[in-house]
Amino acid sequence: MENLTREKEFQAKLDREVKIEPKDWMPDAYRKTLIRQISQHAHSEIVGMLPEGNWITRAPNLRRKAALLAKVQDEAGHGLYLYSAAETLGVDRIDLEEQLLDGTAKYSSIFNYPTQTWADIGAIGWLVDGAAILNQVPLCRTSYGPYARAMVRVCKEESFHQRQGYEIIMTLAQGNEAQKKLAQDALNRWWWPALMMFGPSDDNSKHSAQSMAWKIKRFSNDYLRQDFVDRTVPQAEYIGLSVPDKDLKWNDERGHYDFGPINWEEFYNVIKGNGPCNRQRLKTRNASFKAGAWVREAASAYADKKASRKEVAA
Ligand code: FAQ
Numbered sequence: 001m002e003n004l005t006r007e008k009e010f011q012a013k014l015d016r017e018v019k020i021e022p023k024d025w026m027p028d029a030y031r032k033t034l035i036r037q038i039s040q041h042a043h044s045e046i047v048g049m050l051p052e053g054n055w056i057t058r059a060p061n062l063r064r065k066a067a068l069l070a071k072v073q074d075e076a077g078h079g080l081y082l083y084s085a086a087e088t089l090g091v092d093r094i095d096l097e098e099q100l101l102d103g104t105a106k107y108s109s110i111f112n113y114p115t116q117t118w119a120d121i122g123a124i125g126w127l128v129d130g131a132a133i134l135n136q137v138p139l140c141r142t143s144y145g146p147y148a149r150a151m152v153r154v155c156k157e158e159s160f161h162q163r164q165g166y167e168i169i170m171t172l173a174q175g176n177e178a179q180k181k182l183a184q185d186a187l188n189r190w191w192w193p194a195l196m197m198f199g200p201s202d203d204n205s206k207h208s209a210q211s212m213a214w215k216i217k218r219f220s221n222d223y224l225r226q227d228f229v230d231r232t233v234p235q236a237e238y239i240g241l242s243v244p245d246k247d248l249k250w251n252d253e254r255g256h257y258d259f260g261p262i263n264w265e266e267f268y269n270v271i272k273g274n275g276p277c278n279r280q281r282l283k284t285r286n287a288s289f290k291a292g293a294w295v296r297e298a299a300s301a302y303a304d305k306k307a308s309r310k311e312v313a314a
């Protein structure tokens with residue numbers, strides 16, 4: 001009975017758009033859903049550093065290299081804010097990290113595709129960060145305070161990322177024939193995986209209804225995917241690239257683009273661990289975790305030393 005009243009009060013709070021803070025009462029399932037989503041999001045940011053990191057040493061000039069380095073570092077920062085936000089829900093970051101390393105945690109499907117050419121760096125910024133912004137701007141109003149606040153800064157940085165990607169693609173698309181071909185080829189390979197980033201169709205999204213009732217999610221997967229298509233197609237047209245979808249067509253009646261069917265078999269295959277780079281991504285993260293052990297040990301030895309000094313002084 002007491003729990004029922006608490007749940008009612010909790011929902012009433014959400015309905016009044018009051019943020020839930022770490023020490024507030026919350027249903028266990030709300031906490032669990034947030035830990036799942038925030039940690040998957042954090043893992044995505046960290047694994048997301050790998051496809052682009054692959055091109056830091058091969059960026060075509062100093063300006064491009066500086067921007068790419070800054071972008072990849074920003075993604076690390078996003079991971080850190082998100083792990084911290086997850087920790088406010090009573091989990092340990094190391095446990096979350098272990099779930100990523102042993103392959104039991106999910107991260108975004110998009111980061112299991114390879115970056116084959118420099119144009120892919122443009123496509124990631126333009127399409128992947130573009131999709132991430134559309135998904136994450138509404139998360140600035142998510143009901144859990146620490147997650148919403150982390151998202152504000154993340155979104156500002158994602159905007160710069162999207163701009164730098166679009167500028168790379170635009171430069172290539174306006175270059176010589178070979179450069180234009182690189183840009184078109186990158187769009188061909190990243191378009192469909194970018195649409196998949198928004199998650200399963202609304203009919204198959206098992207968490208959406210509850211997450212929307214809890215105001216964790218503000219819009220459904222399909223709504224955001226459609227918004228992405230509507231905004232991105234004119235951007236492709238503007239730079240003279242064609243979206244690889246023969247069914248893509250403006251629908252006057254709906255006021256939206258119609259687009260072709262998504263290959264959900266590919267999506268589920270990737271999130272089950274069988275995408276083109278899943279194994280490589282986990283191998284790299286595991287190696288880097290191992291190589292960083294001395295940093296974690298040194299940091300905790302330093303923290304212990306500082307704490308014991310404080311004790312003596314007291
Ligand atoms: N990949 O019921 P739903 C970025 C899973 S950050 C893998 O619809 P939900 C920045 C889902 O987890 C990109 N798995 O789930 C950047 C669930 O599995 P579970 C990440 C996916 O949570 C740019 C199952 O399918 N962004 O790109 C995917 O309501 C460039 C059923 O799905 C976020 O995480 C997927 N694409 O909706 C970094 C944003 N989609 O847990 C570097 C926050 C779904 O039951 C470079 N997250 N699944 O085993 C969200 O908005 C939501 O969690 C969704 C999924 C929309 C991703």
